[in-house]
Amino acid sequence: MAVEISARGEVLTAVLIGEIDHHSAFYIRKEIDSAIELNMPSLLILDFERVTFMDSSGIGLVMGRYKTIAKRCGEVHVVGAKPQIYKVMKLSGLERLVRLEKCS
Amino acid sequence: MENKNSFSMTVLSKSVNESFVRSVVSAFALGLDPTVEEISDIKTAVSEAVTNCIVHAYKDTIGKIYISCEIKDNVLSVKIRDRGVGIENIEQAMEPLFTTSDDERAGLGFAVMESFMDSIKVRSAVGKGTTVLLKKHISVRYANKKQR
Ligand SMILES: Nc1ncnc2c1ncn2[C@@H]1O[C@H](COP(=O)(O)OP(=O)(O)O)[C@@H](O)[C@H]1O
Ligand SMILES: [Mg+2]
Helix, strand or coil, X not given: CEEEXXXXXXXXXXXXXXXXXXXXXXXXXXXXXXXXXHHCCCEEEEEEEEEEEECHHHHHHHHHHHHHHHHCCCEEEEEEECHHHHHHHHHHCHHHCCEEEECC | CCCEEEEEEEEECXXXXXXXXXXXXXXXXXHHCCCHHHHHHHHHHHHHHHHHHHHHHCCCCXXXXXXXXXXXXXXXEEEEEECCCCCCCHHXXXXXXXXXXXXXXXXXXXXXXXXXXCEEEXXXXXXXXXXXXXXXXXXXXXXXXXXX
């Protein structure tokens, strides 16, 4: 599992690569949270295009980041979710909180 | 024509084993010629059950997780058992969004298992452990088989 993070003005983008489960979520969370603290973004883009597997730990991960960003009235966008990942996200009702875009 | 196979294994409740167990079980399920979606469903449900043993059953210790799998006709059964803390109120535990953890758990593990598999049975005794039995029927795809 890896995360590639880039900041541009108010926008922070995290490209997640590999499998997201309880084991890997811990590391991803740490990486993204330190970038949030450093950059204070108003928009966090979580790019799931290169995520090959995700269970409900991924929901916890997105929700947790949403809580932090929403405190500052920011937004979270999830992009590139493949069918398996989209299915897990739909089940959680996550799209009520974050903008959810399927993989095209 | 009877199609029957089984395997069982025991792993320690270490988080690296989450990906190990779901990979092994999904590889075993390939014997049923599932679709990509069916394999993903199985992987995700197994990942939830194993994670629960690690983060809940053996919260502050390392214990053994017992996995046994069976293919019979066109049904995959996966049994995941621990000897951990057990669940006091199973009905409540299975409600979506219910969690006893404050560590960014979404409380959706059982909801995923329920919706991605055909059936789920949970047995548990406080102080003794928990058994989760998951089943999924994989439909036969004759058309595909003939083409090979
Ligand atoms: N194997 C287990 N041993 C003990 N408690 C469990 C086990 N599996 C689930 N639970 C309990 O059921 C609750 C709900 O589980 P789940 O739906 O997977 O959500 P989460 O894991 O996100 O808390 C857990 O918070 C925990 O209290
Ligand atoms: Mg769980």
